[in-house]
Amino acid sequence: MAExxxxxxxxxxxxxxxxxxxxxxxxxxxxxxxxEFVTDxxxxxxQEGKAFVxxxxxxxNLDRVVIAxxxxxxYEQLFMNACxxxxxxxxxxxxxxxxxxxxxxxADRQEATEKALGFIKAAVSRVKLHESMEKKxxxxxxxxxxxxxxxxxxxxxxxxxxxxxxxxxxxKTPFIGGVGALLEDVYQTMECAPCMxxxxxxxxxxxxxxxxxxxxxxxDVVGSYGNFTVKIxxxxxxxxxxxxxxxxxxxxxxxxxxxxxxxxxxxxxxxIYLPFMGALPNVPVIDSEHCMQLYxxxxxxxxxxxxxxxxxxxxxxxxxxxxxxxIVLATGADLMDPRSIPQYGYGRYENIYSAMxxxxxxxxxxxxxxxxxxxxxxxxxxxxxxxxxxxxxxGYCSGICxxxxxxxxxxxxEKLPEARVYSLYDDLCLPKKESQVVYKKVKEEGIEFIRAGxxxxxxxxxxxxxxxxxxxxxxxxxxxxxxxxxxAMVPSGDILKLSELFDIPLDVYGFFEQEHLLMKPFGxxxxxxxxxxxxxxxxxxxxxxxxxxxxxGRILSRLVPGEKLELETKVANINEExxxxxxxxxxxCPFSAISRDIEKSIxxxxxxxxxxxxxxxxxxxxxxxxARHYTCEQILKEIEGVVQ
Amino acid sequence: MSNYKxxxxxxxxxxxxxxxxxxxxxxxxxxxxxxxxxRVMCSGRVEPQFILKAFREGASxxxxxxxxxxxxxxxxxxxxxxxxIELLRNMLAQLGIEPERIRLDWxxxxxxxxxxxxxxxxxxxxxxxxxxxxxFE
Ligand code: FES
Numbered sequence: 001m002a003e004x005x006x007x008x009x010x011x012x013x014x015x016x017x018x019x020x021x022x023x024x025x026x027x028x029x030x031x032x033x034x035x036e037f038v039t040d041x042x043x044x045x046x047q048e049g050k051a052f053v054x055x056x057x058x059x060x061n062l063d064r065v066v067i068a069x070x071x072x073x074x075y076e077q078l079f080m081n082a083c084x085x086x087x088x089x090x091x092x093x094x095x096x097x098x099x100x101x102x103x104x105x106x107a108d109r110q111e112a113t114e115k116a117l118g119f120i121k122a123a124v125s126r127v128k129l130h131e132s133m134e135k136k137x138x139x140x141x142x143x144x145x146x147x148x149x150x151x152x153x154x155x156x157x158x159x160x161x162x163x164x165x166x167x168x169x170x171x172k173t174p175f176i177g178g179v180g181a182l183l184e185d186v187y188q189t190m191e192c193a194p195c196m197x198x199x200x201x202x203x204x205x206x207x208x209x210x211x212x213x214x215x216x217x218x219x220d221v222v223g224s225y226g227n228f229t230v231k232i233x234x235x236x237x238x239x240x241x242x243x244x245x246x247x248x249x250x251x252x253x254x255x256x257x258x259x260x261x262x263x264x265x266x267x268x269x270x271x272i273y274l275p276f277m278g279a280l281p282n283v284p285v286i287d288s289e290h291c292m293q294l295y296x297x298x299x300x301x302x303x304x305x306x307x308x309x310x311x312x313x314x315x316x317x318x319x320x321x322x323x324x325x326x327i328v329l330a331t332g333a334d335l336m337d338p339r340s341i342p343q344y345g346y347g348r349y350e351n352i353y354s355a356m357x358x359x360x361x362x363x364x365x366x367x368x369x370x371x372x373x374x375x376x377x378x379x380x381x382x383x384x385x386x387x388x389x390x391x392x393x394x395g396y397c398s399g400i401c402x403x404x405x406x407x408x409x410x411x412x413x414e415k416l417p418e419a420r421v422y423s424l425y426d427d428l429c430l431p432k433k434e435s436q437v438v439y440k441k442v443k444e445e446g447i448e449f450i451r452a453g454x455x456x457x458x459x460x461x462x463x464x465x466x467x468x469x470x471x472x473x474x475x476x477x478x479x480x481x482x483x484x485x486x487x488a489m490v491p492s493g494d495i496l497k498l499s500e501l502f503d504i505p506l507d508v509y510g511f512f513e514q515e516h517l518l519m520k521p522f523g524x525x526x527x528x529x530x531x532x533x534x535x536x537x538x539x540x541x542x543x544x545x546x547x548x549x550x551x552x553g554r555i556l557s558r559l560v561p562g563e564k565l566e567l568e569t570k571v572a573n574i575n576e577e578x579x580x581x582x583x584x585x586x587x588x589c590p591f592s593a594i595s596r597d598i599e600k601s602i603x604x605x606x607x608x609x610x611x612x613x614x615x616x617x618x619x620x621x622x623x624x625x626x627a628r629h630y631t632c633e634q635i636l637k638e639i640e641g642v643v644q
Numbered sequence: 645m646s647n648y649k650x651x652x653x654x655x656x657x658x659x660x661x662x663x664x665x666x667x668x669x670x671x672x673x674x675x676x677x678x679x680x681x682x683r684v685m686c687s688g689r690v691e692p693q694f695i696l697k698a699f700r701e702g703a704s705x706x707x708x709x710x711x712x713x714x715x716x717x718x719x720x721x722x723x724x725x726x727x728x729i730e731l732l733r734n735m736l737a738q739l740g741i742e743p744e745r746i747r748l749d750w751x752x753x754x755x756x757x758x759x760x761x762x763x764x765x766x767x768x769x770x771x772x773x774x775x776x777x778x779x780f781e
Binding site: 639 | 663665668669672673674676678682683684685690694697698703720721
């Protein structure tokens with residue numbers, strides 16, 4: 001049966017009508033063999049116009065529609081709906097843009113008229129080749145995996161869990177709370193960090209629909225949006241979480257002493273330990289590398305000390321498999337090791353601390369119980385903070401170092417009122433509306449701010465440290481007891497592994513690359529995998545929490561229990577008959593949507609991942625990869641039409 | 645009126661350049677009517693076949709516009725376009741089709757003015773070059 005195409009030309013009031021000879025166009029178009037019906041209208045996008053389209057389709061028994069009007073960006077959906085209302089598949093309609101890309105830009109009426117005619121002819125010959133398409137939907141699991149139990153991940157977990165979603169939280173350390181849990185207090189509110197976090201942590205641990213896997217790692221991911229299968233490696237803790245009551249009686253008898261890295265190595269811990277007092281879950285872990293019993297020497301002292309039989313030397317790693325519909329990666333970041341920039345003397349001279357070390361020094365659950373004392377046991381009488389460590393080398397401002405340095409400087413001043421405190425900065429970056437108040441207060445408290453650029457160097461001067469820097473009147477120096485460095489935030493050590501596991505890209509700095517910096521900062525190129533917090537780039541607690549919430553919100557709105565997951569309609573497919581199995585398309589696809597069917601030796605498209613860019617189709621040497629709705633044949637016809 | 649028989653086919657990516665062209669329209673910027681635009685989802689969708697077809701149908705120039713490097717809606721389609729188009733240009737040069745007849749450029753959604761400028765420049769270049777010297781078939 002021959003197609004019955006209807007062409008609707010909108011005059012858009014005077015907008016199209018004045019620049020194009022619509023009557024002449026109608027006459028020409030009417031002569032085309034495929035065209036059954038052609039009409040003009042004063043304003044097709046009006047209610048009346050839309051109804052007119054529907055009515056004419058029905059009345060003239062049309063099965064293809066061309067709308068020549070404004071840009072499809074504006075009303076394509078409206079006209080698709082008009083088609084649907086008339087009972088024909090909305091993809092059997094083609095809009096052509098005779099306003100923005102013709103009437104408005106062409107000075108000469110004759111030229112504009114010919115161009116419009118070309119556009120419409122192209123659309124008529126193209127629409128002939130259109131296929132009916134239906135929105136596809138698949139069953140999907142509404143459950144979610146969150147990787148990383150810092151503030152961003154926790155926010156995702158709680159947002160999802162509060163709506164009743166089943167959430168699996170995987171955290172590589174033995175406790176949850178992330179870096180935030182190691183801090184005494186937080187900028188800008190200066191409130192107690194453990195107090196701020198505790199209710200959230202408790203809620204996560206107590207929610208029935210949240211399964212928390214601490215001391216665990218993500219081992220494998222397969223599948224795609226809506227239907228991921230993940231493998232979690234639950235590392236042996238050697239302490240039964242259920243049986244342990246957290247009395248800590250096991251610590252003292254343990255004969256092993258090793259540096260506690262959660263205290264930045266400033267204190268020692270036992271082989272059975274809690275990272276810090278107050279860590280949640282309040283269940284110790286045995287460090288298998290240092291435990292004598294696990295190493296093969298008879299010991300069992302902790303076991304004997306435990307009144308609850310919670311020690312399990314026969315514990316072993318377990319692989320847990322779960323099915324989830326979406327994944328949030330909130331794996332955090334690290335601070336740069338200042339050793340890599342020799343000018344600051346870190347690692348070479350005593351009494352030079354990195355910011356995280358000072359955080360632990362003044363934390364009440366830290367190695368000194370909150371007393372700022374140096375390794376020689378003395379309190380510093382003067383302290384110099386050096387900001388922007390690594391900014392030049394990394395090529396970005398982390399945007400948080402000035403904030404935490406101002407906070408730390410203030411605390412040092414508060415705890416040691418007699419001490420002289422200097423802040424050597426390059427550019428002070430203190431955004432957000434509350435910051436200036438804090439900064440002003442800190443200055444009033446007597447902390448001296450010195451603009452030193454990146455010129456500071458630190459050397460030993462007797463038992464003190466000499467900090468020299470450039471000033472407008474030449475090189476200057478100050479002698480201090482203690483130096484604190486504020487290093488840049490850098491990607492965490494395991495980000496590369498995760499990026500490979502998920503096949504999602506890292507940006508030039510090594511952080512996860514977001515789908516769009518401004519509009520989708522929580523998205524990745526892989527549908528159903530989201531990022532939150534500092535794994536996407538340096539940010540403060542507030543911004544991390546916001547991103548964690550946003551990622552969860554996105555999941556709540558798109559992955560709804562009982563609802564199918566709607567997929568992109570204009571996806572690619574592979575014609576099995578002509579696919580030669582060359583695999584070119586597999587390497588081309590930016591979303592890893594194409595894989596190899598080993599049995600058939602051909603490529604196959606995963607429609608849940610394909611976003612319809614068509615680059616596979618452009619690259620396919622045999623024409624087997626077809627970009628639906630933008631097929632070769634359709635575009636070739638369009639070319640013929642516009643050039644005529 | 646310009647040498648009106650000369651036609652230029654423009655392939656515009658849906659996310660940036662097509663919007664840029666719309667922006668030029670909304671600002672009522674003018675360019676010759678012989679530039680004929682076609683929407684594709686991404687500049688990475690444009691395959692050599694399309695360009696050859698345009699020449700064969702009588703166009704004497706082809707313009708391919710995509711998102712700026714790094715901005716492609718599909719991450720890297722525009723980089724793929726660079727490679728494909730470069731290769732094709734070199735091959736066509738062997739057949740006597742001047743490389744300037746194929747232009748690949750970047751137009752962002754906000755760049756209505758740039759779109760109009762590129763459109764005008766392209767048509768001017770092609771008009772100077774005149775019709776294709778090579779005959780298909
Ligand atoms: S979407 Fe614009 S170039 Fe790829």
